[in-house]
Amino acid sequence: MMTKVLVTGGAGYIGSHTVKKLGEAGYEVVIYDNLSTGSADAILYGELIQGELSDTECLGQVFANHKFNAVLHFAASISVPESLEKPLAYYHNNTCNVVNLLRCCESANVNQFVFSSTAAVYGEIQDYPVKETSSTIPINPYGQSKLMSERIICDYAKASQLKYVILRYFNVAGADSSGRIGQMGKKAAHLIKVGCDAALGIRPSASIFGTDYSTPDGTGIRDYIHVEDLAAAHVNALAYLEQESTSQILNCGYGSGYSVKEVLSKIKEISGVDFTIIETPPRAGDPACVVASGDKIREVIGWQPQHNSLDEIVSSALAWEKKKLSLPNLV
Ligand SMILES: NC(=O)c1ccc[n+]([C@@H]2O[C@H](COP(=O)([O-])OP(=O)(O)OC[C@H]3O[C@@H](n4cnc5c(N)ncnc54)[C@H](O)[C@@H]3O)[C@@H](O)[C@H]2O)c1
Numbered sequence: 001m002m003t004k005v006l007v008t009g010g011a012g013y014i015g016s017h018t019v020k021k022l023g024e025a026g027y028e029v030v031i032y033d034n035l036s037t038g039s040a041d042a043i044l045y046g047e048l049i050q051g052e053l054s055d056t057e058c059l060g061q062v063f064a065n066h067k068f069n070a071v072l073h074f075a076a077s078i079s080v081p082e083s084l085e086k087p088l089a090y091y092h093n094n095t096c097n098v099v100n101l102l103r104c105c106e107s108a109n110v111n112q113f114v115f116s117s118t119a120a121v122y123g124e125i126q127d128y129p130v131k132e133t134s135s136t137i138p139i140n141p142y143g144q145s146k147l148m149s150e151r152i153i154c155d156y157a158k159a160s161q162l163k164y165v166i167l168r169y170f171n172v173a174g175a176d177s178s179g180r181i182g183q184m185g186k187k188a189a190h191l192i193k194v195g196c197d198a199a200l201g202i203r204p205s206a207s208i209f210g211t212d213y214s215t216p217d218g219t220g221i222r223d224y225i226h227v228e229d230l231a232a233a234h235v236n237a238l239a240y241l242e243q244e245s246t247s248q249i250l251n252c253g254y255g256s257g258y259s260v261k262e263v264l265s266k267i268k269e270i271s272g273v274d275f276t277i278i279e280t281p282p283r284a285g286d287p288a289c290v291v292a293s294g295d296k297i298r299e300v301i302g303w304q305p306q307h308n309s310l311d312e313i314v315s316s317a318l319a320w321e322k323k324k325l326s327l328p329n330l331v
């Protein structure tokens with residue numbers, strides 16, 4: 001019998017890439033998404049149920065209608081600056097809704113859970129690269145909302161049969177190599193997307209948020225992970241949960257960092273466009289340097305990244321943003 005999985009947020013950027021990998025790996029996929037930032041066009045496999053996580057009746061009905069073996073929970077609000085402006089909305093969507101989902105898992109006896117967490121749970125990191133055992137002191141409501149969700153999942157697992165893999169993503173970028181899916185969010189303002197938009201003339205310039213960080217060139221450093229590798233990590237995580245009984249918290253990053261200046265230079269090099277760069281003060285809530293120790297995920301679930309290259313990340317993102325220009329509904 002096919003393994004049937006529920007993917008919340010499967011119409012979004014990372015969720016849709018994971019749905020594709022799950023479909024290719026032979027999983028039966030049901031997607032639950034309110035399409036607030038996601039798009040039905042991004043779903044290449046499975047059945048989409050348009051629903052809201054806080055609608056416990058609708059969510060409960062979905063669990064009653066299907067016999068899920070596992071849940072992958074992507075649906076969330078994802079912007080650090082927005083979380084500073086609307087903390088209650090972030091705690092509601094990212095934390096309260098996890099309780100709703102776990103209640104459904106409890107009622108339906110679904111005991112495998114993969115959760116989309118974030119490097120933002122670590123906050124201002126002191127020792128690099130950051131390990132899963134490093135202290136977690138988030139510096140913005142987004143990171144806090146995800147850390148609280150992690151703790152809820154861990155507490156519930158201790159009191160039940162639930163086994164989980166919590167994946168702490170570092171900076172996700174790039175697009176599927178087929179060119180069929182990529183970052184769709186109309187409001188997405190991640191560095192690589194912004195740089196690609198500047199190269200394509202969609203925006204007049206790209207900004208560097210802060211040039212006085214204690215990093216070699218003064219700009220923020222991040223560990224950029226290709227979305228296809230991240231999607232593959234979810235398939236590894238599910239396979240792990242099918243065989244092993246120990247829950248895990250795992251960083252998803254390559255262990256190498258690039259500064260904002262390095263990333264923008266790479267976008268200029270690959271696009272061949274010398275777009276305007278404006279230096280502005282730092283953005284509130286942004287740590288200086290966020291780089292993963294990526295050893296544990298390789299050892300524990302056998303993850304083997306295939307796209308660990310800033311060139312590949314930027315090329316695929318640029319190709320996708322270019323393609324979107326011919327799909328006016330998506331831009
Ligand atoms: N993009 C990154 O760099 C990054 C980094 C770390 C962690 N994450 C986490 O990965 C997950 C996916 O992020 P993404 O970049 O694909 O974002 P996204 O906005 O593209 O996807 C989120 C999806 O969830 C849906 N959704 C949101 N709230 C919902 C609700 N209440 N009910 C039903 N559906 C809802 C949206 O419509 C969307 O399809 C999130 O949990 C995010 O916190 C992302």
Ligand SMILES: O=c1ccn([C@@H]2O[C@H](COP(=O)(O)OP(=O)(O)O[C@H]3O[C@H](CO)[C@H](O)[C@H](O)[C@H]3O)[C@@H](O)[C@H]2O)c(=O)[nH]1
Nearest residue numbers: 078118119120170171190191194207208209220260286290
């Ligand atoms: O126009 C921009 C956008 C970003 N940056 C800088 O580029 C770096 C990366 O910023 P992003 O907005 O691309 O990503 P964040 O590091 O802020 O956050 C991302 O990664 C985090 C984990 O590290 C969280 O998970 C979060 O959801 C996700 O958006 C930061 O130093 C930021 O200050 C700029 O200089 N200019």
